[in-house]
Amino acid sequence: MTLKRYILLILLVSGSLAGFSQLQVQVKGKVFDMTQQVPLVGVSVISTGGSGTQTDSLGRYTIYVKESDSIWFSYLNKGTPKYPVVAIPNQQNFEISLHVNVTELRPIMVKQRNYHLDSLANREEYAKVFNYKKPGLGIVHPNTQNAAVGVDLDQLVDVFNFKKNRRMANFRDRLVAEEKDKYIDHRFSRALVIRLTQLKGAELDTFMVRYRPDLVLVETATDYELQSYIKQCYDRFMKWKQIMGELRKEDN
Structure with missing residues (x-):
C-alpha cells in the first residue's frame, strides 16, 4: 500500500468515525409534572x-x-420549546418538568387526550346545522289559562319537509367529515413527512395519498408513535419503489 493510499484510508476512516460519533450523542434524564x-x-x-x-x-x-x-417533549398533545443539544448543560441528566398537574388527570394516562375536533368558529357559523335534529311532533303549551292545547303546526309542516331535512342532515355530515380531514392534515402534515423522509415532488404526493392514516390512528397516536408510523411507511414505500423499478427494467 502506497503512502498516499494509506493517508487517504486514514482520512476516510477518521471521517466516518467523526460522523458516527456525531450520531451517538446520548441525552437522558427524567420528566416530571409541575410539582x-x-x-x-x-x-x-x-x-x-x-x-x-x-x-x-x-x-x-x-x-x-x-x-x-x-429535542423537545410532547405530552397530551402539547409540546415544549426546542432545546439545542449543545446548549444542554448536563446531557446525562437532563430533567424537565411539564406544566401538568397529575391530580387533574385520569388514574391511567398513557395515550394523549382526544383532540377536540371541532373548530369553534366553524361551529358558531353553522350552529343551526350542527345542532340540527330531525323534527318531530310537538305540543303547544299555551300561556293563557283559557287557550286550547294542540299540535305545533310549524313542527308538523317540518316533519314532512323531506328535502329540507335530508339536505340539512347531509350538510351537517359533510361539515363533520371536513373537520376530521383537516385534523388528519394537521397532524399528518406535508412538512412533517418532508422532514422525516426528504421526499419531494410527485413522490411526496404519492406518499401522502398512499399512506394517509385514518382518524383513529391520528387521534390516539402520540407524536413519537406518529413519527414511527411515517418512518415505517417510508421504508415500505422505498421497497415498493424498488420493486416497481425492477419491473420496469424487465418490461424494457
Whole structure:
C-alpha cells in the first residue's frame, strides 16, 4: 500500500468515525409534572433529526441524537420549546418538568387526550346545522289559562319537509367529515413527512395519498408513535419503489 493510499484510508476512516460519533450523542434524564415530584409516563421525546422515544414508568428517557439537533417533549398533545443539544448543560441528566398537574388527570394516562375536533368558529357559523335534529311532533303549551292545547303546526309542516331535512342532515355530515380531514392534515402534515423522509415532488404526493392514516390512528397516536408510523411507511414505500423499478427494467 502506497503512502498516499494509506493517508487517504486514514482520512476516510477518521471521517466516518467523526460522523458516527456525531450520531451517538446520548441525552437522558427524567420528566416530571409541575410539582417536580411525580414522574410522567408516555411523554414523547423527539429530535429535529427524526429520532424519538418515550418516557418509561419512572419518567426516564434515553435518546441518541446529533450534536446539531434540538429535542423537545410532547405530552397530551402539547409540546415544549426546542432545546439545542449543545446548549444542554448536563446531557446525562437532563430533567424537565411539564406544566401538568397529575391530580387533574385520569388514574391511567398513557395515550394523549382526544383532540377536540371541532373548530369553534366553524361551529358558531353553522350552529343551526350542527345542532340540527330531525323534527318531530310537538305540543303547544299555551300561556293563557283559557287557550286550547294542540299540535305545533310549524313542527308538523317540518316533519314532512323531506328535502329540507335530508339536505340539512347531509350538510351537517359533510361539515363533520371536513373537520376530521383537516385534523388528519394537521397532524399528518406535508412538512412533517418532508422532514422525516426528504421526499419531494410527485413522490411526496404519492406518499401522502398512499399512506394517509385514518382518524383513529391520528387521534390516539402520540407524536413519537406518529413519527414511527411515517418512518415505517417510508421504508415500505422505498421497497415498493424498488420493486416497481425492477419491473420496469424487465418490461424494457
